[in-house]
Amino acid sequence: MDNFQLLMGGLESALTPMNLLYAALGVLLGTFVGVLPGIGPAMAIALLLPVTYRLEPTSAFIMFAGLYYGGMYGGSTTSILLNTPGESASVMTALEGNRMARAGRGAQALATAAVGSFIAGTIGTILVAFFSPALADVAVELGAPSYFALMVLALVMTTTVLGTSALRGFAALFLGLSIGLVGLDLNTGQPRLTFGVTQLVDRLDIVVVAVGIFALGEALWVAAHLRRKPAHVIPVGRPWLSRDDWGRSWKPWLRGTAFGFPFGALPAGGAEIPTFLSYLTERKLSKRDDFGRGAIEGVAGPEAANNASAAGMFVPMLALGLPVTATAAVMLSALQGYGITPGPQLMTDHADLVWTLLASLLIGNTLLLVLNLPLAPLWARLLRIPRPQLYAGILFFACLGAYATNMDPFDIGLLVAFGLLGLMMRRFGLPVLPLILGVILGPLMETKLREALTISGGDYTALLSEPLAVVIYVLIALFILGRPFIARLRARAEQSADPDELEDEKELAQS
Amino acid sequence: MSVHETAPAEHAGTRRRIDVGQFGLAAFLVVVGIYTIVDAAGLEVGFADPVGPRVFPYVIGSGLVVVGVLLAVATARGSQPEPEEGEDVDLSQSADWLTVTKLVAVLLLTVATVNLLGWAISGALLFVGAAWSLGSRTLVRDVLVGLVLAVASWYAFHVGLGIPLTPGVLDGIL
DSSP: OHHHHHHHHHHHHHOSHHHHHHHHHHHHHHHHHHHSTTOOHHHHHHHHGGGGTTSOHHHHHHHHHHHHHHHHHHHHHHHHHSSSOSSGGGHHHHHHHHHHIIIIIHHHHHHHHHHHHHHHHHHHHHHHHHHHHHHHHHHHTOOHHHHHHHHHHHHHHHHHHSSSOHHHHHHHHHHHHHHHHOEEOTTTOOEESOTTOHHHHTOOOHHHHHHIIIIIHHHHHHHHTBOSSOOOOOOOOOOOOOHHHHHHHHHHHHHHHHHHHHHHHTTSOTTHHHHHHHHHHHHHHOOSSOTTSOOTHHHHHHHHHHHHHHHHTHHHHHHHOOOOSHHHHHHHHHHHHTTOOOSTTHHHHTHHHHHHHHHHHHHHHHHHHHHHHHHHHHHHHHTTSOHHHHHHHHHHHHHHHHHHHHOOHHHHHHHHHHHHHHHHHHHTTOOHHHHHHHHHHHHHHHHHHHHHHHHHTSOGGGGGOSHHHHHHHHHHHHHHHHHHHHHHHHHHHHHHHHHHHHHHHHHHHHO | OOSOTTGGGTTGGGTTOOOTHHHHHHHHHHHHHHHHHHHHHTOOOOTTOSSTTTHHHHHHHHHHHHHHHHHHHHHHTTOOOOOOOOTTBOTTSOOOHHHHHHHHHHHHHHHHHHHHHOHHHHHHHHHHHHHHHTTOOOHHHHHHHHHHHHHHHHHIIIIISOOOOOOGGGTTTO
16 A cells, blocks of 8 residues: 555645645635636636745645635535536536525535535545556656647547537637747747747746636626626525435435546546536436435535546646646646646656645545535625626736736736637637647647657657557547537437426526 | 527527627637748748647648638528526626726726836726726725725735735835
């Protein structure tokens, strides 16, 4: 049990009073920002990144872990208490969770979400601790062709899985790849797409891109379509679970974890598919007929799946240096800020940091449960902040974050430019994740491509010179061919969910 | 996000309408694609680098052009975008671009003044301006909140994190 000892060692170095304070601060800040409507976990981390700039890496990671899980939990609180989920991974939670809240069982919905997230996050993190080193050992042997294939896989999967229109997914992906070109070409030192602007030569800061697209884009989009009457917030008491609720929840928690972790670890675009599968499974397995009217299983399963997949995402991130979600992309760029190069050598070169990070995730997860259950009513009140001030505040902190990095007004200008791009993407239904991944994976892909072809002397068949690469290309082909089938499956499930929703709206209108 | 792809069937009357704005997006993609290709064409290829700095931009640029053209075709055939939903987003009303313009103007004002006036003042102006653009009419309260936020964040970064944000005209006072 070598990994177990290493994890304990990580826990030891993470568990100091000062670090616990950072973890608690991270959890509180993360939940605070995550609860705010329109802000998902990726944006919470990107917005709060400047706070960790001057901390030493260990403390920064611990705060990070807190921010991460806090942001995730904040997002599910929002989707349970307000019906409209902010991100695709919470769609399934909102389905049953909001009905539970309307039926006066909001406290139980929040509790099963919190405990389920805790269990899934803990199991997931332990699985990461066992899988990543093994995968990294294998990955060290992989050559550039396999890496290139893996990145193609990640991009194709996220582009075609998310959203309903693959064409719009590819539009976002290519825009992202194009943005990723900006800056000096690493091999020849020539500037590309810099428009002669010196600030652009150093490549774009992924945090500015992410905050611009997520935070400013969202704020501008909301400004264009601000709800005239405030959304309906359901008041909630202190979360608790009855014996019956525990009995109904624990199996969905474990099943959700089993769905979520593998999907998070695969480059398949995050939590949308596993939360959806978990919802379908619980619905099928349920012996009661309250699905569609607030079944607790329908919250417990998808929430666990969501968090387990969030933990699973650390496997490719730590073992391969490949981010598969927007959150992972932002985290990797933060790691690079500490002079750490992501990749399979990370597990050996910076073993102590990796184990501290994993231990921090466990600590953050535990603190989340301890702090957030009693604080839930307070978080719910955050949803009542008047919208003009709320979005003004988001703009304020987004600009502060962009400005604080270099003290250069140009960065705020860049932020505004990406905000407008984000606005345009929301107007035309372009998914955001393919763009972010394109920005961060594009340069990596180009490096690997050129590495592979320099060795082979320009022979493009070198891309197929490793067995894993060939397998991956076959997988991609199969996946593209199987896509219509997946789409049909999803359409059918949504159809069966829709009629209840209409009925529900009627009920609400009458009351 | 993923919900309601089949929605047009419900309001069949609007189904054949073409979203003209989408042609603009398609044109934007094509222009960015062509610019990416043109920019790459001016690069020099180094020695011992069989791929060179051009290939990747060529592929991306061509991809953008192809996607742009396909999008234009899809638009002409009546393909509708699926605007993103959200907690505070009400898609049943037409877009209010005036508010967006005001917000962008406020943000650009911040870009222009932050080095001159300093973060404490520019940040406060940003908050007040943004809240006002979004329809807040409690000016006094917004000014107070904005000032507290801006001054507090200046001190938090300066004292707590050791990052000196620009003091601007308040140099020596803060």
